[in-house]
Amino acid sequence: MSNVISTDDLELSCPNCDGKKIIIVNGSEEKCQKCEGKGVILTALGQTLLHFIKKHM
Numbered sequence: 001m002s003n004v005i006s007t008d009d010l011e012l013s014c015p016n017c018d019g020k021k022i023i024i025v026n027g028s029e030e031k032c033q034k035c036e037g038k039g040v041i042l043t044a045l046g047q048t049l050l051h052f053i054k055k056h057m
C-alpha cells in the first residue's frame with residue numbers, strides 16, 4: 001500500500017489560462033485571475049492540505 005501523494009493530486013493546470021499564467025484580454029496580456037498567475041489551481045485535496053498546514057503553522 002502506498003501513501004505517496006503526487007503533486008498532480010494537489011494541483012491542476014489552470015483551465016482558464018491553460019497553465020500559461022496569462023490570458024489575452026482585448027489583445028493584451030493580463031495575469032490570469034483564476035489561478036492568480038500561478039498557472040495551477042489547487043484540487044480539493046490540495047485545499048485540504050493547505051488548510052491543514054496553516055492550522056499547524
Ligand SMILES: [Zn+2]
Binds near residue numbers: 017019020033034035
Ligand atoms: Zn490561470
